[in-house]
Amino acid sequence: MRVLLTCYPANVHLYPIAPLAWALQSAGHEVRIGTHLHGGFADALTRTGLITVSLGDPNDPEPVLRPDARMSAMPDEVDAYAKIMGLNPDEREHWICFYQYLINPISEYLRPDLPYADDLVEFARTWKPDLVLWDPVFAPGAVAAAASGAVHARFLGSMLDWPGFFHNRLEEYRTQLEAAGLVANPFAEAMRPLAERYGVTVDKELLFGQWTVDPLPDGIRLETDLPKLPVRWVPYAFAETSQPWLLQRLERPRIALSLGESMRRVVNGDFGRTPKLFEALADLDVDVIATLNSRQLDGVRRIPDNVHVSDWLPLPQVLPTCSLHIHHGGSGTAMPAVASRVPQIVTDTDESNMLRRVTAAAVTGAAMTSDEIEYDEAAAAAEAVWELPAKHMMAPWWSNYVVKYGAGVRMNYQTMSVEEIRKQILEVLHGPSYRAGANKLHDIWLATPSPNEIVPALERLTAEGRSRI
Structure with missing residues (x-):
């Protein structure tokens, strides 16, 4: 079968998925990795030995670094969601990871005014993959699969399943969130413009795939109602000379x-x-x-x-x-x-x-919590700084x-x-x-099953999925 993988263009996203890509290729399947080959990342993909599909202009910076990139949510907005959904302290930390850190890089590669998603859809329609395995932080893979008639699933990589973990909670509190002027489902709304361009329905399957391949071990992964296919994380690094x-x-x-x-x-x-x-x-x-x-x-x-x-x-x-x-x-x-x-x-x-947005004068390098900072929008507008x-x-x-x-x-x-x-x-x-x-x-x-051991399951799930299309 033909398998198209998408990967957010960073080594930390490439390392976990490369062993599975090689397991599929070694089993006789045709494999391609589609991503934005910006800067030195082209060399990183080349060193895997896998065939890559270049999306957009490799001379362009990552979309999150563009002047018109979406800004991270202010802490008071993050907390507003947490309070309405009644999140406990651990859930709140998970929410911060999703809403302040991940939704921006997810959203930027979904933008219909940038070429990455269109290039991926065009390639998928031409190459016609049987299966698309997509990185949740490089979500155009879901639209490319739906637009080309492929079965698709997520590969979680190094992160917890924060989008899946909060989907039901956001839907449960949709009325209250909308009444507070908040977007009820940030991930769905980020996906919607691109999906509508290609006539694809934004539903739970589009957002989370027909199943999810999860390489994080039992005991650390987040529990959701989404079907999971566990796989062993095989430590990977580029080909290097042995160090005696x-x-x-x-x-x-x-x-x-x-x-x-x-x-x-x-x-x-x-x-x-x-x-x-x-x-x-x-x-x-x-x-x-x-x-x-x-x-x-x-x-x-x-x-x-x-x-x-x-x-x-x-x-x-x-x-x-x-x-x-x-x-x-x-x-x-x-x-x-x-x-x-x-x-x-x-x-x-x-x-x-x-993340904390403070005035330049307030940045001291010391750890501060959101409760210790006065938010004066007028003063912060001129010299705002994001502090990691x-x-x-x-x-x-x-x-x-x-x-x-x-x-x-x-x-x-x-x-x-x-x-x-x-x-x-x-x-x-x-x-x-x-x-x-x-x-x-x-x-x-x-x-936990190795990448080689789950290839038959991927073949079976793909065949079952294609029989329903």
Whole structure:
């Protein structure tokens, strides 16, 4: 069969889906990946060895960086939804991840005035895929499937199913939300203009596919009423030359420190996390491999003698040689540790995931909650600044997960002293219970069907879906 995959143009979205794309291709199916090949992402796709479909102009920036890009919702608007829907604290954090972080990148690639969706629909109508597997953050895949007569399903990748989790709740409170002047279903309204252009009905199937392929493990994924096909997350990195020094016999434990793929491109100093971690690690009888770039090292006065810094090393090579992984809480750093049976320390904080819009004069670099800021629209209009929270949006859920199974701990690096951080590192590094917990997570991972093993299910579901078209 012919399978078209869509991928938001970022490595963190490509890594999870590449093993499944290769599993399909290795089984004899024709596979294409459609995306916006902006900047260096064209090289990233080429290195997968898969055939890609270029959408739009590769010289154009990502739509979220355009001057006319949609702005993130103000905190008071985010909270208005949360109050009307009666969200508890955990649900509110999930809502922030969906409404403040995801709805913008989702919406920008759905815009009918930009070429990406039209290019994808045109390709699908010409190539005629049997199955479209689409990234929820690159949702034109759903419209392309419907417009070309293909069966379609979502591939969740590194994120929780926030759109699916809130769909029923938004519908339940539709009347109250509309009475408050709020859009009742932001995802549906983002999809509607493109769908109407191609005569496609905006219903639950269009928004969430006929089923969802979910690579996050049982115990962390959000429960919804949508049909799910679990798949094992296979750690993936681009083809790299083997590093023999990683396999040399170690005289003392090795610790990996990795703070992610996304923020390393835009945040200088990593919110002060790196200097504090280096100070805590400096006096320990360990070897540390820190996969950090120059932005993440900004503010570091001295790299300790026991720390080896490399701008890039593939975690599937590094982690099997390590006894502990310290990371920022992204799925792309947590899952390789699960696959390698390595205990984890997740650097999470107490502050909300919410983006905050403040005046330039108010930005101090310190953590602030939305309740601590006065919102004066007139004053903010001239010098508004969006301030990122000092945490990854998946960090709370990964820290909860590793703690639940005894595979690691949560580190609040903002409130803990260097001595407390050092003590916590030694506890996890040398505590046998954490190794046992890491083995539990590995067993859950190994019990999940691999990409190769779900190919027959994808073939069956596609055939069943096509028989109903």
